[in-house]
Amino acid sequence: MAWQFSSDRPIYIQVSDQIVSGILTGTYKMGERLPSVREFAVIAAVNPNTVQRALSELESVGLVETQRNTGKFVTQEGSVIEMARNKRGELLASEFLKSMAALGYSCEQTISLLTEAGRREVLANERSDA
Amino acid sequence: MLGKLIKQDFKSLSRILFPTQLAILAASIIGTISFAINIRKGVGAYFQNGTFGIISGISAMLGGLMVFAIFASVFLVAFIIFERFYKSFMTSEGYLTFTLPVTTSELLWSKLITAMLWTIISAVVIFISANIFIYFGTAKEGIVNFSPYTQIFRGIREAFSELGGGLTLPIIEFIILCIIGLAYNILHIYLALIIGGIVSQKHKILAGVGFYFVISIAVGIVTSLLMNLFGGAMVNQLNRLDSLMPGLNGAQAFHMVMNATQPMILCSMAFTLILTAGFFLLSNYFIKNKLNLE
Amino acid sequence: MSEATLECRELSKYFGPNAALHNVNISLPAGKIIGLLGPNGSGKSTLIKLACGLLTPTDGEILVCGFEPGIESKALVSYLPERTYLPDWMTVLDCLKYFQDFYADFDYARAISMLQALSVPANARMKTLSKGTKEKVQLVLVMSRRARLYLLDEPIGGVDPAARDYILGTILRNYCEDSTVLISTHLIADVEKILDEFIFLQSGQIVSYASTDSLRADLGKSIDEYFREVFRC
Numbered sequence: 001m002a003w004q005f006s007s008d009r010p011i012y013i014q015v016s017d018q019i020v021s022g023i024l025t026g027t028y029k030m031g032e033r034l035p036s037v038r039e040f041a042v043i044a045a046v047n048p049n050t051v052q053r054a055l056s057e058l059e060s061v062g063l064v065e066t067q068r069n070t071g072k073f074v075t076q077e078g079s080v081i082e083m084a085r086n087k088r089g090e091l092l093a094s095e096f097l098k099s100m101a102a103l104g105y106s107c108e109q110t111i112s113l114l115t116e117a118g119r120r121e122v123l124a125n126e127r128s129d130a
Numbered sequence: 131m132l133g134k135l136i137k138q139d140f141k142s143l144s145r146i147l148f149p150t151q152l153a154i155l156a157a158s159i160i161g162t163i164s165f166a167i168n169i170r171k172g173v174g175a176y177f178q179n180g181t182f183g184i185i186s187g188i189s190a191m192l193g194g195l196m197v198f199a200i201f202a203s204v205f206l207v208a209f210i211i212f213e214r215f216y217k218s219f220m221t222s223e224g225y226l227t228f229t230l231p232v233t234t235s236e237l238l239w240s241k242l243i244t245a246m247l248w249t250i251i252s253a254v255v256i257f258i259s260a261n262i263f264i265y266f267g268t269a270k271e272g273i274v275n276f277s278p279y280t281q282i283f284r285g286i287r288e289a290f291s292e293l294g295g296g297l298t299l300p301i302i303e304f305i306i307l308c309i310i311g312l313a314y315n316i317l318h319i320y321l322a323l324i325i326g327g328i329v330s331q332k333h334k335i336l337a338g339v340g341f342y343f344v345i346s347i348a349v350g351i352v353t354s355l356l357m358n359l360f361g362g363a364m365v366n367q368l369n370r371l372d373s374l375m376p377g378l379n380g381a382q383a384f385h386m387v388m389n390a391t392q393p394m395i396l397c398s399m400a401f402t403l404i405l406t407a408g409f410f411l412l413s414n415y416f417i418k419n420k421l422n423l424e
Numbered sequence: 425m426s427e428a429t430l431e432c433r434e435l436s437k438y439f440g441p442n443a444a445l446h447n448v449n450i451s452l453p454a455g456k457i458i459g460l461l462g463p464n465g466s467g468k469s470t471l472i473k474l475a476c477g478l479l480t481p482t483d484g485e486i487l488v489c490g491f492e493p494g495i496e497s498k499a500l501v502s503y504l505p506e507r508t509y510l511p512d513w514m515t516v517l518d519c520l521k522y523f524q525d526f527y528a529d530f531d532y533a534r535a536i537s538m539l540q541a542l543s544v545p546a547n548a549r550m551k552t553l554s555k556g557t558k559e560k561v562q563l564v565l566v567m568s569r570r571a572r573l574y575l576l577d578e579p580i581g582g583v584d585p586a587a588r589d590y591i592l593g594t595i596l597r598n599y600c601e602d603s604t605v606l607i608s609t610h611l612i613a614d615v616e617k618i619l620d621e622f623i624f625l626q627s628g629q630i631v632s633y634a635s636t637d638s639l640r641a642d643l644g645k646s647i648d649e650y651f652r653e654v655f656r657c
Binding site for chain 2: 480527
Binding site: 005007008009010011012038041042044045046047048049050053 | 457589592596619636637640644646649
């Protein structure tokens with residue numbers, strides 16, 4: 001199934017976001033070889049040049065490395081991945097707060113809602129473990 | 131590339147024409163056998179009653195079938211040749227034909243050469259069929275009838291002994307005239323189809339038929355103009371010949387006529403050749419520059 | 425390879441008094457997948473036919489890899505017309521051999537494997553195939569050539585979504601840095617993700633030629649949205 005894209009941002013940025021998500025969720029593990037540009041292009045149903053640009057972006061922040069003649073690999077540096085995870089987490093958090101504010105919730109209300117939701121989640125997990 | 135085009139065009143014609151030629155040979159063999167049976171029993175055998183009458187009746191029909199098959203062959207070969215030309219250049223297939231990495235003149239040459247080849251093949255098959263019929267079918271006694279052939283061969287031997295080398299030139303000229311004439315007629319129809327296709331998008335074939343006559347008329351006009359200019363000289367030449375004829379024997383007369391008519395023969399050959407080349411060049415021009423696939 | 429794959433200079437094509445194309449100037453680089461977009465009658469098919477050598481320009485010139493349309497350019501161009509154009513009486517295998525005969529850059533093995541992937545019977549006559557299958561065979565033949573310029577005229581026109589994905593996937597799998605793919609279509613949303621660049625054609629003239637990324641970065645719009653804006657009725 002081809003990846004889904006929104007229409008307002010350049011596709012290469014969305015492709016690199018998707019690859020980062022893959023790295024963060026463990027789809028592409030640390031040190032693992034990534035699909036080639038051409039393979040990515042077919043999987044995502046996007047232009048190979050777009051994939052190339054996306055991967056270059058990731059290389060410039062150190063998440064992806066090119067090894068000559070073998071292809072592109074996810075970095076072995078756990079610290080780089082953690083930094084990316086933190087950045088993504090911060091982004092999601094601030095977006096969430098903005099969305100909630102747009103619905104009329106204050107910051108404190110949002111935080112207490114989250115705490116409540118978190119407690120319910122933990123309880124549900126304990127029950128399914130038991 | 132031209133070789134490949136010829137191979138492909140020949141294959142696409144053979145696909146339909148080869149089986150039909152086999153069918154004609156088969157029909158002529160059947161017709162020959164039935165005619166041979168009839169001829170031995172005497173004409174009128176098929177008027178008899180009973181089983182033999184029926185068999186004779188069927189045999190007569192089969193004989194007629196052979197004649198029909200030969201006529202049908204001539205029409206079929208012509209029809210298929212021009213249908214392939216039309217489809218290949220002037221229907222959706224044109225998108226395939228005209229994007230090939232070949233020149234338009236190569237395309238035309240291939241169509242011309244394969245058309246000529248198949249016409250000759252068809253003529254040879256008919257010739258063979260006719261000979262099968264004469265050789266095997268017309269013998270009143272025995273199996274084969276060689277008498278027409280003995281007469282023909284005798285005539286040929288006599289002609290050669292009397293006229294010797296003087297025969298080679300007319301034979302060669304005859305063959306060349308046939309070949310040029312064949313090319314002329316094929317290209318005449320090709321050109322008419324092309325112009326028809328350009329002029330009328332909706333009724334290409336009808337327009338093609340129309341332009342066939344237009345071209346014929348145009349050629350006729352040019353021919354009469356030329357006859358006006360040179361006809362007088364020709365008539366004078368022929369009259370002179372006439373007056374010299376009485377005192378000569380067969381061989382001498384033959385040689386004199388051959389020599390005297392050479393200029394006329396060569397001129398008409400050249401004229402037809404020029405027209406044929408003109409048809410080819412015009413067709414090439416129109417295909418290259420004016421043909422628009424819908 | 426610094427020369428443009430397709431170059432048009434002051435290119436015009438008139439049919440009688442009607443200008444199908446007027447003063448078109450454009451230069452397409454290698455290694456890109458480019459969309460030729462515009463409403464019906466804007467001149468897309470005319471431009472493609474001129475590049476194929478099926479039409480001759482009324483004015484100006486058109487060059488394919490530096491060649492005027494002729495036998496050199498035809499050997500470099502792989503064209504997929506909108507209509508079915510393979511002879512009815514040929515079998516699928518006959519068509520493959522035909523292409524192999526005339527085009528030095530035809531990859532026979534690739535064509536066979538693509539046909540197998542599509543479950544197209546090699547010995548079937550074209551006449552017996554459905555319209556969709558015929559179109560697939562034509563696509564396979566065109567994409568099995570290692571050409572410099574691929575001209576695809578409405579390749580996903582009347583096709584179901586699964587076949588559409590397959591066709592776009594085939595175009596992507598065949599991508600080569602040395603070649604240019606020009607896709608003429610009006611189904612912009614489906615094709616947008618694979619386009620590097622796009623050309624807007626209106627009434628025979630080029631209205632826009634830009635890259636997909638720059639459009640999104642600068643205007644925040646997809647090609648589809650931009651198209652609706654530019655060609656609003």
